[in-house]
Amino acid sequence: MLENLPTDTLPRLLRRTTLSAVIAGALGFIVAVVLAPPLAALGVVLGVVMAIMNLRFLDGQAAKVELRGEQSTKAVRRQLGGRTTARLLLMTVIVLLAVFLNAPLGIGIVSGLVLYQLVFVANVMRVVTSQGGVE
DSSP: OGGGSOTTHHHHHHHHHHHHHHHHHHHHHHHHHHHSOHHHHHHHHHHHHHHHHHHHHHHHHHHHHHHTOSOOHHHHHHHHHHHHHHHHHHHHHHHHHHHHHOHHHHHHHHHHHHHHHHHHHHHHHHHHHHTTOOO
16 A cells, blocks of 8 residues: 555655654643643553654664565565564563553553554554555
């Protein structure tokens, strides 16, 4: 689906998603300060930051794979899969430790991660519909 978009679309999508996530994270922080313990608000911010960092690492990793030229699909999957799996495992361990050590902080981090994903999906849907939708 995204491979049919113009080449400048993905960088603009990532910038728009990052900016939207920062704004949504700030709003989430304010809501959490009002409605939840202060550590939950901090967790929302940490979750959004973790998600943005994950996407930046993935973007940089994908750029390195593209620079190596023609490769088989299996080799590309192996290169991207190992580091991506390790990164997601690390994030999961961080979230679980936070939940066990301080539940509001951990739930806040999960909320920030979910908030980022919602913003990302909304931005992708916006780009796809503006380009004529899915064929």
